[in-house]
Amino acid sequence: MDSLFLILLAALCALVLGTACATITFYVLASGLPRVQKGVVAFFHPFADGGGGGERVLCSILAPPGTTQPCVPRTAQVAIFVREGVTAERLLQDAQSRFNIRIEKPIRVIPLRRTHLVKPERYPRFTLLRQALGSVALGLEALRQLVPEVYIDTTGWAFPYPFAWKAGSRVVAYVHYPTISSDMLGRVWSGTATYNNDADIAESPVKTTIKLLYYRVVALWYGVCGCVTAVTCVNSSWTRDHIQRIWFLGRAPLLVYPPVDTRELLQLPLDRKLKQLYLVSVNQFRPEKNHRLQLEAFALAKRMAGPTLQGQAVREAKLKFIGGCRNADDEARLAALQQYAHELGLADCVEWIVNASFSELKSQLGGAVGGLHTMVDEHFGISVVEYMAAGVVPIAHNSAGPKQDIVKPVQGDDGCEQVTGFLSTSAEEYSEAITRVLTMDQRERMKIAAAAQKQAMAFSTERFLHDFTAVVAPVLPR
Template sequence: MASRILLSALAPATLILAFIIRIIAAAVRFRRSRKKAVGFFHPYTNDGGGGERVLWCAVKAVQEELPDLDCVIYTGDHDASPQSLAARAIDRFGVKLINPPQVVHLYKRKWIEETTYPRFTMIGQSLGSVYLSWEALCKYTPLYYFDTSGYAFTYPVARMFGCKVICYTHYPTISLDMLSRVHARSSMYNNDALIAKSVFFSQCKVIYYKLFSLLYGMVGSCAHLAMVNSSWTQSHIQKLWGISARIFRVYPPCDTSGLQMLPLERSTTPIKIISVAQFRPEKAHPLQLEAFAVVLKNLDADLPRPKLQFVGSCRNEADEKRLQHLKDRAIELKVDNDVEFHKNVTYSELVSLLGGAAAGIHSMIDEHFGISVVEYMASGAIPIGLFPNLLIDKGWQLGWSGWVRAAHNSAGPRMDIVLPEDGKQTGYLAENVQEYAEAILKIIKMPVPERLEMAAAARRRASRFSEQRFYEDFKAAFRPVISRS
């Protein structure tokens, strides 16, 4: 009996050891046949978010800087082809690639799906990414391995295959804010209410997070070059990975030049409030809906009734369900006649929607950067952001300071984007649903000249985050790695 228990306990460790041996054997075999190419690890090439825009701009930057290098996309989207991806880059993001990229299809993407891991999702997806990267590198071993999706656990694998490891990190898999939130027992989308209510489970989760952060730091330090998208991400990655000399802040590419061509004056019958974000739990769409319901309840009878437009993409079935729940919630709140849903729109459709909006809503807590916020500002829509003043455990607080009273000190838009320009206010930050609603009402009631003045200041601020600046900063960070190869 005891021997059976021992064998069952050793079985997982034996499987892991066997897999590690397989990785090492494959690495020894394939590293000799590395191709003169850059392999972009981006399993979801149809997510439609800011990460996908970064991917295509990164591919274009490499093609411009090193035309003799092939660009290869590792994707789990089986219908993707070189031509369809090049067309998608233009249609969805207005990015014209010099040449269509090569495509390597991955068939083990289920191992990084969140639905595969109902519990211990973070470590499950991270270990699953190791398996997926092994599949990718066995099929095609490039000279440069470029992760644009944040799968840091793949970096040691890529190094074993002899690749130079480069990454563009949008946000850390685990952050000091997440640890603080569990310490404070705050319930959120990534901290179940059952755990938050229990001292014991919260302490267990803190230990789990701390152990994971140590592992995350070890694998992240394997990167030869780490580009990050904001001051917030840079601060966290520097503390977790400990490779400050190899970390460069490269703001993500935003179509500020194209959007700035839109006229600032626009129709206000009705006033349109736009929300651009993927239909993911951290984007907090239901909160926006509740705030909008408060707006309609408190709207003066003589004011025009506004319209809320949700614009976003769905990556998978879980996102589709979230979108349906959002539609159902609009009916429950009796605002469905004043709300529109636009799913998986083309880039030209997005520009058209932004051109008609008076304001833009953003509600993700601890947003790493916030491309949509820049897009609001560049297009002439006044941004409204919700950044709650969370209880931060003093042992983990990073100690940033800022200009908006009681706004969360760790949010990307808060640190880099929604700041005064030439002494002029560029948007609103709020702490709760009521303040969010008040900010929307302020914009609705604001005299047109005052609204245009704020929109113009926001537009000037947005010009700091242009696509051209991304290309310049990206190439400047990339060149030293290439020159040492």
């Protein structure tokens, strides 16, 4: 106990001294930034070519389809802080091919050379803190090139906010996922081993206590940075709850659901010709997406399938993975998943579709009966909404966005509640849901799919544009 007390005392002293040093450093660094460029709206999005939900938000803000009042005033100049090597032309092409979004407004690209500083694989230990410091360095690199009148962050890196604020920018945050949350602290406290809490730490009370203190310090820093925003938007009820607790000194966060291109997906017929039963999984190949659980559940469903015609339907069904690879790490992860599918005996019934275009995604969703999602605490879950809009029955993780906002019952035509999909946690629960979706009759599937489509309409691009424009209009250049 004495050694633990000394560790905690030393950490507290370091916190006090570190705060004083950080304050002095902050004023020195911020004083050297250039003057504000009036009429410029800049988006901090270092990996704007990533192809994920955050990139869809960015593209939708820049190109509201069929509206007479764009999010950003037509007279304002638009700049994007993005990693070096990405051109404006490439961003426009990606928006068109990946999201079916045509951006006509001219954009200026501000290249960032140090984007490697925020990559988690660079830091095997103290990842959160070192990424935070890396984001400060990256933010300063951006602001040394341009200090905009309005600084809009669509990635979640809050640690550079004070520098943009001190330099004279009005800061707008669209938070997809809190950098640190009470759920993360809870998992560390309970000794749960996850992708961001090693088993070595989870099994040691002393290491757990130190990590909790470390997380608390980062959370305090994170909360202070969030206080300087002029507008804070969040993408889900789950994210709003966490941001309210951590940014408690700042402005109340405003819920603005992210845009999902439901218009074309809603046109897909519910009464589809099912030549081959298959499920889809639409997710980037990232560790938190937990594709391994999907493979395990699919394999379990096939092993448990009986000798009946329904069992035969499960045994003959396929699973199609549709996802993006951002870099070599994602490609290595994909190769490992393909090997795991082979080990589970699924090589002949699993298909991999990498970096698919929107037209390919739409085509695959148009023939699927179910869609898998297995990420724990997914802040929102755009892929789940896409399933529902396309008439694909979702099987999502029973947490965060899918649980609180998306896969919720709706009132049917008969006045009774109608389920819109299924929520699961374990491989066994997923296996049962997979079997049910693959073996249900056409009438039941269409009833669930119709209710799911009704729920998906609440997350349209039009609703996002209306809500986002309303909350940011007061701080944009006039």
